[in-house]
Amino acid sequence: MRSLAGEAGWAGRDVLDVGCGTGFHLPRFASEAATVTGVDPHPDLVALARRRTRALPNVTVHHGTAQDLPLPDASVDVVHARWAYFFGPGCEPGLAELDRVVRRGGVALVVDNDPTRSTFGGWFRRGYPDVPDADTVERFWSTHGWTRTPVDMGWRFSSRADLESVVRIEFDGATAEAILAEHEGLEVDYAVNLWSREF
């Protein structure tokens, strides 16, 4: 996968992961960043992220939301949000918060699905028909000054059971069973969009 570090070097900088979930990405940022802050509204996930990073002195995890970030003005250099809150139309309150917390010269990176390409993209269109169409989403981001970088990635599982479990997490029962009946093997090609903006 194209590297995030190539898009926004975070060495020695203050990083914010919005919607950090269980904190999976925090240690990677922490290995080079000056400080790393994770924010998530779900208390159980905050607890897991804190547990994951308890030995990392430069990581803090806060309970909070993208729309009301528990951070001071101009306190962040690099924002990362992966499959969290920033899905296009409707995320304007979170974008206003990024304007407030990101320092001049900072960068924000949002990773989301690209429903126009790839096997997973087709599954996504089928499972989430109410998501705004790709043109609407693209127009939203470009109107707000963001740039799209298409990225090709993929899932590779070591067992069919693992693939099936993940598909059943991602989609409702009927959609998941239909997908699994059609799709063979242990791999799924998956296109995403990396949306970025400099401040």
Ligand SMILES: C[S@@+](CC[C@H](N)C(=O)[O-])C[C@H]1O[C@@H](n2cnc3c(N)ncnc32)[C@H](O)[C@@H]1O
């Ligand atoms: C699909 S998970 C992704 C977690 C993580 N970013 C990752 O890539 O592993 C979506 C996350 O967004 C969080 N979330 C939901 N609403 C949010 C909001 N308003 N502001 C910030 N995060 C939110 C959820 O609690 C969840 O942790």
